[in-house]
Structures are given as C-alpha cells and as structure tokens.
Amino acid sequence: MQAFDFTEKVAIVTGGGGGIGRAASITLSENGAKVVVVDLSEEAGMLTVNEIKEKGGEAKFVKADVTKEDDIKTYVQKTIDSYGKIDIFLNNAGWEGKIMPLVDYPTEVFDQLMSINVRGIFLGLKHVLPHMIEQKSGAVVNTASGAGLLATPNMVALPVNMRFLESRKQLVSKLLPMVSG
Numbered sequence: 001m002q003a004f005d006f007t008e009k010v011a012i013v014t015g016g017g018g019g020i021g022r023a024a025s026i027t028l029s030e031n032g033a034k035v036v037v038v039d040l041s042e043e044a045g046m047l048t049v050n051e052i053k054e055k056g057g058e059a060k061f062v063k064a065d066v067t068k069e070d071d072i073k074t075y076v077q078k079t080i081d082s083y084g085k086i087d088i089f090l091n092n093a094g095w096e097g098k099i100m101p102l103v104d105y106p107t108e109v110f111d112q113l114m115s116i117n118v119r120g121i122f123l124g125l126k127h128v129l130p131h132m133i134e135q136k137s138g139a140v141v142n143t144a145s146g147a148g149l150l151a152t153p154n155m156v157a158l159p160v161n162m163r164f165l166e167s168r169k170q171l172v173s174k175l176l177p178m179v180s181g
Helices: 019-030 040-053 069-085 107-135 159-179
Strands: 012-016 033-038 059-063 088-091 139-142
Touching: 012 019, 012 069, 019 033, 019 040, 019 088, 033 040, 033 069, 040 059, 059 069, 069 107, 088 107, 107 139, 107 159
Parallel strands: 012 033, 012 088, 033 059, 088 139
Antiparallel strands: none
C-alpha cells in the first residue's frame, strides 16, 4: 500500500544522485510520481534513474550544476518539455563544505558552499515557481542539514545557509497561496 498517491505528479529532485535526494526520488516514484533526477554526477544520477526504472517507475536524468543559472533553466525546461508541468520541487542539492575552524577556513571554499547551498536554492525557486504559479498548483520542499541549526566552532557556513533557508521558507509560504489560489 502506498503512503501517498503521487500518480500523474511530476517531481524534480536536485541532488537526486545520492543520500536524501536518491531516497526521495525512489520513494516519490514508488508512490506514482514521474521523477526528474538532477545531479552534477551523471553516474550517480543514472544509478537512481535505473533503480526507479527497474522497479517499474518513470524517471529521467538531467546533469546540472545548481550554481549555474543556465543549467537550472535547462532542467526546468526539459521537465516542462517532457511532462508539461512541475508538481513537486525537492530543492535538495547541497554541500556541507569543509569542517575546520573559521580562522583557517579558505574563502574560496566558503564562496563555493554559499553558491551551492544558497544560490542553488534561489535559482531553483526562481525558475520553478513561475510554472507552479501559472498552473496554480505545486509543492516545494527545501531540504537542509540539522547541523546548521546551532553554531559550532568548525561548521562555519552552515548556520548562515540555514538562516537563508528559513527566510526562503517564509517567502515560499507567502507565494503558495497564489499557487493554490
């Protein structure tokens, strides 16, 4: 028995090649969704897609770097071209960065982490939400690490990311009435 019925729903899952994204992609498919698996690693993304297909589900893979706006536009457009809509957006791609003291933290690593975890979320929302607003339906889930809830000496950037995510959650919750409305 299915816990949820996502029959005929279309889901995009960023970071779908591993961890939470992979598990969510498989679970969404097992509950009827057509899944677009987005990942930087083609090998990891295709493993997820192949497992979904082996279990009788429908999935496509799109290689994308969530820090590049053209890549975001591509996975959104490929989803629309293939399925005509986006019902579920699991904005999951992320990176914890290096674990080290702030005074030793390389600025370029901090910039990369912020680009993946903040810019990637922003760009995903920027390009997915217009489709949901137009179709007057949709659900967005932005995942985050619990490690970012408390500042710890060697987890420099995650608390900043979590505060950004919290503000995006508030923004999306204000936009979703327009979607369902």
